[in-house]
Amino acid sequence: SFSVVALVWLPGQETAIHDHVSWCVAGVHEGAESEIRYRLAPAIAPGSSARLVATEEVVNGQGDVCGFAPPGDIHKVRNSCRTKAISLHVYGADVSRLGSSVRRVYPEPTG
Ligand SMILES: [Fe+2]
Numbered sequence: 001s002f003s004v005v006a007l008v009w010l011p012g013q014e015t016a017i018h019d020h021v022s023w024c025v026a027g028v029h030e031g032a033e034s035e036i037r038y039r040l041a042p043a044i045a046p047g048s049s050a051r052l053v054a055t056e057e058v059v060n061g062q063g064d065v066c067g068f069a070p071p072g073d074i075h076k077v078r079n080s081c082r083t084k085a086i087s088l089h090v091y092g093a094d095v096s097r098l099g100s101s102v103r104r105v106y107p108e109p110t111g
Pocket of ligand 1: 018019020075077
């Protein structure tokens, strides 16, 4: 019913913008991870589509812990330090059975 995943990030390595299949608690073991959080803003005109708006950027260093639970869990994560970063993630789902903790991937916002 849950999974523990260790992620090793090279300097500058990053994810796409995504959300998740379940809650997650993550702790940084080594290095630093930057996280940009987004919200999905409704369409502003008929015929247009919802758009991503960046809401905050958080840098988690060694020993920091963060967490989230859907909905409202859209983010992008990046190794923002000059060395490798290692983090431990606990997900509330069987990631090995699902193949991924990612529910959806979003295109980068423009403009
Ligand atoms: Fe994520």
